[in-house]
Amino acid sequence: MENKSIIRLQDIWKVYQLGSVNVSALRGVNLEVDPGSFVTIMGPSGSGKSTLLNMIGCLDVPSKGKIFLDEEDTSTFSESKLAQVRGAKIGFIFQQFNLLHNLNALENVMLPMVFQGVLQEKRKSRAEHLLKLVGLEQRGSHLPAELSGGERQRVAIARAFANEPKLVIADEPTGNLDSHSGEKIMDMLSTFHKEEKGTLVVVTHDPMIAKYSEQVVNIKDGQIIKNHSQAGESLWQK
Numbered sequence: 001m002e003n004k005s006i007i008r009l010q011d012i013w014k015v016y017q018l019g020s021v022n023v024s025a026l027r028g029v030n031l032e033v034d035p036g037s038f039v040t041i042m043g044p045s046g047s048g049k050s051t052l053l054n055m056i057g058c059l060d061v062p063s064k065g066k067i068f069l070d071e072e073d074t075s076t077f078s079e080s081k082l083a084q085v086r087g088a089k090i091g092f093i094f095q096q097f098n099l100l101h102n103l104n105a106l107e108n109v110m111l112p113m114v115f116q117g118v119l120q121e122k123r124k125s126r127a128e129h130l131l132k133l134v135g136l137e138q139r140g141s142h143l144p145a146e147l148s149g150g151e152r153q154r155v156a157i158a159r160a161f162a163n164e165p166k167l168v169i170a171d172e173p174t175g176n177l178d179s180h181s182g183e184k185i186m187d188m189l190s191t192f193h194k195e196e197k198g199t200l201v202v203v204t205h206d207p208m209i210a211k212y213s214e215q216v217v218n219i220k221d222g223q224i225i226k227n228h229s230q231a232g233e234s235l236w237q238k
Contacts, residue, residue, distance in 0.1 A: 004071050006033050006035045006070060008033075009065065012026050012055055012062045012065035012067065013029075013063045013065055014062055026048050029222070031056075033201060036197060038213040040201075040202045041201065042219070048219055048222040058090065059086075061075070088116055089167060091161055092171070093170040099156060101143065105136060106124070110123040110162070111162075113162050128140065133195065134155070149177055153176075157189060161192065161198070166198060166199060172204055172206075174206060174209065183208070190212050200213075215227070
């Protein structure tokens with residue numbers, strides 16, 4: 001029996017109105033992401049990859065077309081149901097980290113679990129486990145301002161996996177880091193993907209990141225121009 005896709009985009013268009021001009025950020029995109037896969041979406045600035053990320057993450061709604069999450073049509077969801085499902089099933093890693101500055105590392109990782117109603121003891125235990133996985137078990141009491149950029153990104157990775165999501169989306173996860181820190185973060189994400197057995201979608205313009213994934217999707221001018229697998233080449237499998 002074939003696995004059902006975790007996310008499926010069906011003829012997705014996204015059109016923005018700029019004054020009297022309509023700009024199509026996405027034009028008839030079709031994409032399936034299989035459970036447990038590691039997908040890299042690549043494209044130059046203005047290619048539509050950030051808009052595509054918002055669609056995959058159910059952060060925005062298409063102008064036309066349908067998005068299926070776990071084979072459920074998200075267009076039928078209310079705003080509150082979509083937010084609840086997104087919080088339970090999707091983790092996000094942002095280029096700017098998006099940590100709350102008044103919360104320490106442990107509390108930042110625990111936060112998504114608060115919104116899902118996870119009990120305090122389980123929240124703390126899970127957050128400690130995740131910080132240990134990213135090598136920050138000794139830094140849980142530190143505020144973001146007391147952490148390096150690489151350490152903050154590791155906290156963000158741990159937070160993304162807090163609710164054991166089926167899908168984790170990383171938006172330019174190495175964009176604010178030097179090349180050495182960037183490689184360490186990608187090694188960590190790859191290991192995390194293997195350990196947590198979740199689906200990982202990385203959106204980037206950096207070709208270095210593609211070598212870590214099993215599938216590369218190239219987007220240009222709002223359309224997918226190439227979608228190819230490179231099974232067995234992921235570094236975490238070696």
